[in-house]
Amino acid sequence: MKEHGKLFSTAMVQAFLGGRKNQTRRTVDAHNSLVDGNGISKKRWEAAGFDLANASIDNGPSPAGNPGPYLKATCAEATTHRIYSRVQPGDRIWVKEAHAFVPEPAYRRSVGIVQTINPDDDYEACVYRENFDFDGAPSFPWRPSMFMPRWAARLVFDVISVRLERLNDMEGQHPLDSDAIGEGIFKIHHWRGEYYYSAFNSKPDPRNWQDPTDAFKELWESINGPDSWQANPPVWIYDLQPVGIKSKTMPSQGAPAECTLLGGGNATD
Structure with a gap:
């Protein structure tokens, strides 16, 4: 996989x-x-x-x-x-989305604020811009989606x-x-x-x-x-x-077959 x-x-x-x-x-x-x-x-x-x-x-x-x-x-x-x-x-x-890193205690008791804790630093958390799209929301230096690390992804x-x-x-x-x-x-x-x-x-x-x-x-x-x-x-x-919901049509989780064709020549029928 x-x-x-x-x-x-x-x-x-x-x-x-x-x-x-x-x-x-x-x-x-x-x-x-x-x-x-x-x-x-x-x-x-x-x-x-x-x-x-x-x-x-x-x-x-x-x-x-x-x-x-x-x-x-x-x-x-x-x-x-x-x-x-x-x-x-x-x-x-896994979904890369706009986000920000904050101290984990800042939102530990906040209702409705989704956060993901950094597994390598439990004092750091990731929050998501989509959750702050309301009046009175705090302003963060939001990081572009492309810079999201894998640990911070909440949607897989x-x-x-x-x-x-x-x-x-x-x-x-x-x-x-x-x-x-x-x-x-x-x-x-x-x-x-x-x-x-x-x-x-x-x-x-x-x-x-x-x-x-x-x-x-x-x-x-x-x-x-x-x-x-x-x-x-x-x-x-x-x-x-x-993730976590197994579909009846879900194939084996093993590695997909590798294509054996090499570049540079014709892919003949």
Whole structure:
């Protein structure tokens, strides 16, 4: 089992805490992927010039017997490669969120203040910006999510499955079964029917959507830019389960199979 720290916005942390979010999408890039079974730097990834727009998705297994899914893509040198997810079923994802370190006694008796004690220094505790989003809250020098150490994580999830799709594949799903709901989209009931809105809006307003996918599209573009949905990139989809709750579909917690293909050649069928 491997653990992977992932950055999440305050809105997504709130969705996790509210029990609305059980999956996350990540673009296929150097940070989230292996090429022919090997890690690759961002610089080498960019130099390779993978044609992701025309890459094909294969759910596996590969000719070498490695489980899918993987993306089959050509690079600038016209060689073909298999791109796998770094995160595999049976791994864990821990949430990196905005936080601050405080003396542990400061909030020991405080009601409603979530804190995690440093296992190597029981006088130090971590508190979370999301918990201080109210009037009269103290102001801390909040540390960015990217600097959160593993011991401070309060949200940890087992990875139940890893899927690979184009971002727009979500379109056309029935609202009741839409992956947008699993991504943390809000649903509200109105006398005219059900409406959806994203955490980007924070609350119901005239921009409510009748299709949860439209609400997720709004959220995605708020994070990734105005043209990011239309670009329709391939994305890794991680289906998550809070640690401590065993899913019937949960695979073995053993280490995932290693891809045996080596880089530099064609990934022939």
